[in-house]
Each structure stands twice: as C-alpha cells, then as structure tokens.
Amino acid sequence: xxxxxxxxxxxxxxxxxxxxxxxxxxxxxxxxxxxxxxxxxxxxxxxxxxxxxxxxxxxxxxxxxx
Numbered sequence: 001x002x003x004x005x006x007x008x009x010x011x012x013x014x015x016x017x018x019x020x021x022x023x024x025x026x027x028x029x030x031x032x033x034x035x036x037x038x039x040x041x042x043x044x045x046x047x048x049x050x051x052x053x054x055x056x057x058x059x060x061x062x063x064x065x066x
Contacts, residue, residue, distance in 0.1 A: 008020045035057065042050040 004024065005021065008017060008024075012020055039050055039053065042053055
C-alpha cells in the first residue's frame with residue numbers, strides 16, 4: 001500500500017492526490033467487504049469451495065503484487 005501511495009505522489013499534484021487516495025481506499029475497502037461476505041456465504045454449504053476461493057484469490061494477488 002505504501003508503494004502505491006509513493007507512486008501516486010509522484011504522478012499527481014497535491015490537489016488531485018487526495019482524490020486518488022480516497023478512490024483507492026474506497027475500492028480497497030469495498031473489495032475487502034465483498035470478499036469477506038463471499039467467504040462467509042461459501043463457508044456454509046461447502047468448506048472446499050471456500051478453500052478454492054481463498055487459494056485462487058491469494059494466487060491472483062501474488063501475481064499482481066510486485
């Protein structure tokens with residue numbers, strides 16, 4: 001997250017930086033909320049489905065995180 005803030009700081013003026021941080025933070029928070037809800041829904045009918053979802057999202061995160 002710090003790397004993203006540093007990258008944004010170098011690309012935008014101070015006035016636009018706050019908006020960019022807010023948009024990123026909102027998207028991050030919404031994604032966290034939705035994935036937690038989905039994991040709660042998946043845990044009731046099928047623990048293996050939850051494990052597959054969690055493993056897949058972690059794998060995709062590691063591909064994107066540089």
